[in-house]
Amino acid sequence: xxxxxxxxxxxxxxxxxxxxxxxxxxxxxxxxxxxxxxxxxxxxxxxxxxxxxxxxxxxxxxxxxxxxxxxxxxxxxxxxxxxxxxxxxxxxxxxxxxxxxxxxxxxxxxxxxxxxxxxxxxxxxxxxxxxxxxxxxxxxxxxxxxxxxxxxxxxxxxxxxxxxxxxxxxxxxxxxxxxxxxxxxxxxxxxxxxxxxxxxxxxxxxxxxxxxxxxxxxxxxxxxxxxxxxxxxxxxxxxxxxxxxxxxxxxxxxxxxxxxxxxxxxxxxxxxxxxxxxxxxxxxxxxxxxxxxxxxxxxxxxxxxxxxxxxxxxxxxxxxxxxxxxxxxxxxxxxxxxxxx
Amino acid sequence: xxxxxxxxxxxxxxxxxxxxxxxxxxxxxxxxxxxxxxxxxxxxxxxxxxxxxxxxxxxxxxxxxxxxxxxxxxxxxxxxxxxxxxxxxxxxxxxxxxxxxxxxxxxxxxxxxxxxxxxxxxxxxxxxxxxxxxxxxxxxxxxxxxxxxxxxxxxxxxxxxxxxxxxxxxxxxxxxxxxxxxxxxxxxxxxxxxxxxxxxxxxxxxxxxxxxxxxxxxxxxxxxxxxxxxxxxxxxxxxxxxxxxxxxxxxxxxxxxxxxxxxxxxxxxxxxxxxxxxxxxxxxxxxxxxxxxxxxxxxxxxxxxxxxxxxxxxxxxxxxxxxxxxx
Numbered sequence: 242x243x244x245x246x247x248x249x250x251x252x253x254x255x256x257x258x259x260x261x262x263x264x265x266x267x268x269x270x271x272x273x274x275x276x277x278x279x280x281x282x283x284x285x286x287x288x289x290x291x292x293x294x295x296x297x298x299x300x301x302x303x304x305x306x307x308x309x310x311x312x313x314x315x316x317x318x319x320x321x322x323x324x325x326x327x328x329x330x331x332x333x334x335x336x337x338x339x340x341x342x343x344x345x346x347x348x349x350x351x352x353x354x355x356x357x358x359x360x361x362x363x364x365x366x367x368x369x370x371x372x373x374x375x376x377x378x379x380x381x382x383x384x385x386x387x388x389x390x391x392x393x394x395x396x397x398x399x400x401x402x403x404x405x406x407x408x409x410x411x412x413x414x415x416x417x418x419x420x421x422x423x424x425x426x427x428x429x430x431x432x433x434x435x436x437x438x439x440x441x442x443x444x445x446x447x448x449x450x451x452x453x454x455x456x457x458x459x460x461x462x463x464x465x466x467x468x469x470x471x472x473x474x475x476x477x478x479x480x481x482x483x484x485x486x487x488x489x490x491x492x493x494x495x496x497x498x499x500x501x502x503x504x505x506x507x508x509x510x511x512x513x514x515x516x517x518x519x520x521x522x523x524x525x526x527x528x529x530x531x532x533x534x535x536x537x538x539x540x541x542x543x544x545x546x547x548x549x550x551x552x553x554x555x556x557x558x559x560x561x562x563x564x565x566x567x568x569x570x571x572x573x574x575x576x577x578x579x580x581x582x
Numbered sequence: 583x584x585x586x587x588x589x590x591x592x593x594x595x596x597x598x599x600x601x602x603x604x605x606x607x608x609x610x611x612x613x614x615x616x617x618x619x620x621x622x623x624x625x626x627x628x629x630x631x632x633x634x635x636x637x638x639x640x641x642x643x644x645x646x647x648x649x650x651x652x653x654x655x656x657x658x659x660x661x662x663x664x665x666x667x668x669x670x671x672x673x674x675x676x677x678x679x680x681x682x683x684x685x686x687x688x689x690x691x692x693x694x695x696x697x698x699x700x701x702x703x704x705x706x707x708x709x710x711x712x713x714x715x716x717x718x719x720x721x722x723x724x725x726x727x728x729x730x731x732x733x734x735x736x737x738x739x740x741x742x743x744x745x746x747x748x749x750x751x752x753x754x755x756x757x758x759x760x761x762x763x764x765x766x767x768x769x770x771x772x773x774x775x776x777x778x779x780x781x782x783x784x785x786x787x788x789x790x791x792x793x794x795x796x797x798x799x800x801x802x803x804x805x806x807x808x809x810x811x812x813x814x815x816x817x818x819x820x821x822x823x824x825x826x827x828x829x830x831x832x833x834x835x836x837x838x839x840x841x842x843x844x845x846x847x848x849x850x851x852x853x854x855x856x857x858x859x860x861x862x863x864x865x866x867x868x869x870x871x872x873x874x875x876x877x878x879x880x881x882x883x884x885x886x887x888x889x890x891x892x893x894x895x896x897x898x899x900x901x902x903x904x905x906x907x908x909x
Binding site: 290291397398399400427428429430431432433435436439454455456457458460461484494495496497498499500512513515516517 | 624625725739740741742769770771772773774775777778796797798799800802803836837840841842843844850851852853854855857858
């Protein structure tokens, strides 16, 4: 496995200022202590509910937010310690596709300006070469040269997302972050864009980071994945293995919550109680214990470790590994009473 | 079974600078007593306009609405004035919107907002209304209902806000509830909670439900009868099980295939070619023919009628799919 990106113990915290001078100031722990590696040419999925930190994590990958601690290595180089010029160069190789095709395109730019902007910023000045390149890109994503001087408002959601893709690949990147690329689109367009992304990946040998809350998409498109909850990775590794044998109770609940359109078999429904707690004061131990149907007393205070259960399948859960053998509080393995209904 | 709502030949048109936008074209809709009917379609197909027309919420002008009948609970409400409609809205027919944050008043506590329902429609005193509100919130499964009634919408999470809307919609035990994309803005685990509550409340209170959504999996989990809309027209109507096991309209088939499932094989996404036509520039004949694999010369010329195609089923297609294959 040739790795393209590695994150070592990355945390991203955002300070929250109190409204009044004596009000408590807090810190939002958007991402805490995440380590992962992404290999060349694979599609890496990040799944989780809103507010779990998946977008912040992706932004940290490409240097859009500065991690509070930890390091991000892209092609062996520490992104955060690169000099400005070199960072800019490395950044050309990493691009992003955004969720909302309506707000991510400048409404006053025409198609040519939108798609050629990255080249322009890089210092390209040959107008004709740029037009030729834009036409080539447009044809690749399924638009035509006639669209060159039209404006984003003339296009439908799916076509705009195609424009966003053309813009992202205009500098021949090797690493592309897709932040919920299809969730704002209609069902029938959904598959078109996913097929386009797969086609481009094969043609350009790209590495994708695919952020989504839709497990069915992730299962079908990703080679490896990470399940996030409240800023932490709960389970990660090969997506085949995770879908075949989900071990973390949160992954199991997420999978069970996916509604199915088949009537053949009645699947077991796990309905989680409550909401995601605030990332300002996350629980001490396992971040999931308040909603976990199988939480034990020890889960409240002892954070679980990330341990490999099988090849390329890492889980952070006391249920799977058992508690570490150090100073356990009394009754650590009792189920949490308040969660029983 | 006498239907609670009978909508006949609804047409809604928006005149614009770019031409007429025919949002809804001749839609008939029947909702039975205690039935959950789903209206499915992509954005711009007219499903929200249809549901809002039932509640007479579409402003005219700009819209021009023509309808033969909106029979609700035995009377025709199509010519009711604003005063009469106010008596019906909230009391006998109520609505749940997609975005709970924008449909709740941000400067009123949620309790006061629900109290209003009882005070307006049942003439309760402040105190009696609050008691009923707390009971409604409890019923809907909100933890600490007494304290929560005094919170403002921004203090609640997305799932809790949606529950408050449910409590408000069910407050006066209406005969019909219209839910417009009730779970689209929610996370999957919260969606599962809210859908379970919605279904439970609907059964418990004996209400009928009109569910407007684009999400087929939500339809599969709670609807009884499904209407599929495309470009302002109903293209297929069927009981939910029949629709999912044997869809007849090529659009329904495509829509179902386009939804990725957990049971699918890797890296294969079935797609419907093209895009939904612009509402001011609809194609000739069957609106779906440019995207349809089975289109013939006939489909390009003429709009197929909605015909009966089985028990409780209707389909608008010259070449519907049958269980044994193509006709």
